[in-house]
Amino acid sequence: MPNQAIKILIADSEGTTCDRICSFLTGDPTYQVVGRAVNADECMSLALIKRPDVILVHNGLKPTSGIEVCEQLALQNLDAATLLVVAQAMDENLFRRMMAANVSELLVAPLQKNRTMDAIRNAFDKKASQRHGGATASSEESRRIIAVTGARGGCGRTMVAVNLSCAIARAAERISPGGNNVVLADINVRAGDAATFLDIRPQRTLADITVSASGVDREMIESLLENHASGVTLLSASTPEPYGRQELTRGIIVSALAVLRSRFKYTLVDVGVTGTEVSNVTLDFCDTILMVVGMDLARLRAARLYMAHLLEANFPREKIQVVLNDIQPESKSISTAQAESILEATVAVRVPNEGRLVPASINLGQPFVLTHPSSPVSQAINDLAARLGVDIGKGSSFKGLFKRLHWGETNGWSAAAPSAYAVPHKGSS
Numbered sequence: 001m002p003n004q005a006i007k008i009l010i011a012d013s014e015g016t017t018c019d020r021i022c023s024f025l026t027g028d029p030t031y032q033v034v035g036r037a038v039n040a041d042e043c044m045s046l047a048l049i050k051r052p053d054v055i056l057v058h059n060g061l062k063p064t065s066g067i068e069v070c071e072q073l074a075l076q077n078l079d080a081a082t083l084l085v086v087a088q089a090m091d092e093n094l095f096r097r098m099m100a101a102n103v104s105e106l107l108v109a110p111l112q113k114n115r116t117m118d119a120i121r122n123a124f125d126k127k128a129s130q131r132h133g134g135a136t137a138s139s140e141e142s143r144r145i146i147a148v149t150g151a152r153g154g155c156g157r158t159m160v161a162v163n164l165s166c167a168i169a170r171a172a173e174r175i176s177p178g179g180n181n182v183v184l185a186d187i188n189v190r191a192g193d194a195a196t197f198l199d200i201r202p203q204r205t206l207a208d209i210t211v212s213a214s215g216v217d218r219e220m221i222e223s224l225l226e227n228h229a230s231g232v233t234l235l236s237a238s239t240p241e242p243y244g245r246q247e248l249t250r251g252i253i254v255s256a257l258a259v260l261r262s263r264f265k266y267t268l269v270d271v272g273v274t275g276t277e278v279s280n281v282t283l284d285f286c287d288t289i290l291m292v293v294g295m296d297l298a299r300l301r302a303a304r305l306y307m308a309h310l311l312e313a314n315f316p317r318e319k320i321q322v323v324l325n326d327i328q329p330e331s332k333s334i335s336t337a338q339a340e341s342i343l344e345a346t347v348a349v350r351v352p353n354e355g356r357l358v359p360a361s362i363n364l365g366q367p368f369v370l371t372h373p374s375s376p377v378s379q380a381i382n383d384l385a386a387r388l389g390v391d392i393g394k395g396s397s398f399k400g401l402f403k404r405l406h407w408g409e410t411n412g413w414s415a416a417a418p419s420a421y422a423v424p425h426k427g428s429s
């Protein structure tokens, strides 16, 4: 018997199958229905957000048939078993498609209680044994999506997202060298600048994707990934022609995050603008929300309202971690205790102001955690990584790279210094 209930998602446009399954499961703590979807889109989103163990899909789902949804689910590489419910015995073609989509079992409606419960249990057990036997799936549960957000612009969200990604990548590289450890997704189409902070010029970004009827697939997302020498992989959404561009759609962002989560241990998302459909679904999807608060009174008050809004929207308080950022030297005049009392929340980390180092690192596209690992601002970012459960250890595996840099711990940098971290972008000589 599993320690936790088996999480079940049911997709059924009519609702009758769903009601029937729910009636079988009522009162049995071994099972928990975590979502009911009435169409394909809803099924895909709930599958990605709720992360069920077992998904039961009725083949009569509208407007996209159940088997097509199973095929789409298979593309997302989710850690869930799928069961297909049909109204009558299947034909050969359906059987072939079922096998290709890795559907665990077929159930014929009207469903029988014992048969249905056995099928759910078997599918769950089979998936669990694959997970324990598989080399890659063992890390599935430790994968994390961390959304970096903030109530106002200019509070240091990108600075935190970029440097935290590099700090985690450096630590993770020691434990799992060469692994797909960290990806940074910048989902701000209009003003995303994570690529600039890393001195990368992406050739294509999420903004170039047009969604086909079958959604966004893994290859499409993977073709947009850019590697940085720090070990961080970047997925950018920014575009050279941001004005007049559509924002990303919910479908694109959900698919992108699912692909990233299935491939990388840590996915950090620079959320950028808040209050959009895309930012909301990202916050739903993530495991941790880092709320960066620029330290002045106006920003603290805006952050307090944002925090209240998130709590009202039922985000668990423990999912939200507050990062205070001293954006100006004067920020010091507000104490951490005062900030906590305004925010009505405890603070995870406070990032000090470093008025030369931080802007210089942005201008050069060289994250300060790599170039100046012992500076107070880097230590704050490392503390944040540790707060998130990352074993950041001592020392650095990037010593060779530091030597190549043209600016040292004394900030004797030159604006003309070439980037030691940027990997030449595709097609450059």
Ligand SMILES: Nc1ncnc2c1ncn2[C@@H]1O[C@H](COP(=O)(O)OP(=O)(O)OP(=O)(O)O)[C@@H](O)[C@H]1O
Residues within 6 Å of the ligand: 150, 152, 153, 154, 155, 156, 157, 158, 159, 160, 191, 272, 325, 326, 327, 328, 351, 352, 353, 354, 355, 356, 358, 359, 362, 377
């Ligand atoms: N701790 C700090 N010390 C010194 N300067 C800082 C610090 N944090 C941020 N800054 C400065 O604040 C500016 C804004 O930072 P950043 O771009 O990371 O904010 P943002 O919230 O991502 O803004 P945007 O709304 O443009 O997305 C940068 O120019 C950076 O140099």
Ligand SMILES: [Mg+2]
Residues within 6 Å of the ligand: 157, 158, 159, 192, 193, 272
């Ligand atoms: Mg930003």
